[in-house]
Amino acid sequence: MNHCPRCTGPLGHQPARSRTTTARNIPICTPCGHHEADCDARQLPPIPPGEWPVTSAER
Numbered sequence: 001m002n003h004c005p006r007c008t009g010p011l012g013h014q015p016a017r018s019r020t021t022t023a024r025n026i027p028i029c030t031p032c033g034h035h036e037a038d039c040d041a042r043q044l045p046p047i048p049p050g051e052w053p054v055t056s057a058e059r
Contacts, residue, residue, distance in 0.1 A: 004029035008053045020046045
């Protein structure tokens with residue numbers, strides 16, 4: 001099973017693509033994808049990959 005690089009949880013069957021790169025080429029789990037989309041909608045800065053994995057409190 002593959003793990004989400006953002007939270008270390010399972011990627012699932014249909015992983016999202018991280019918004020931290022313009023190519024969106026980093027697969028992440030659905031909950032992390034939802035968190036990134038929510039932050040983007042609120043115009044909050046994303047958590048950069050260099051600060052991954054994040055804790056559940058950060059997502």
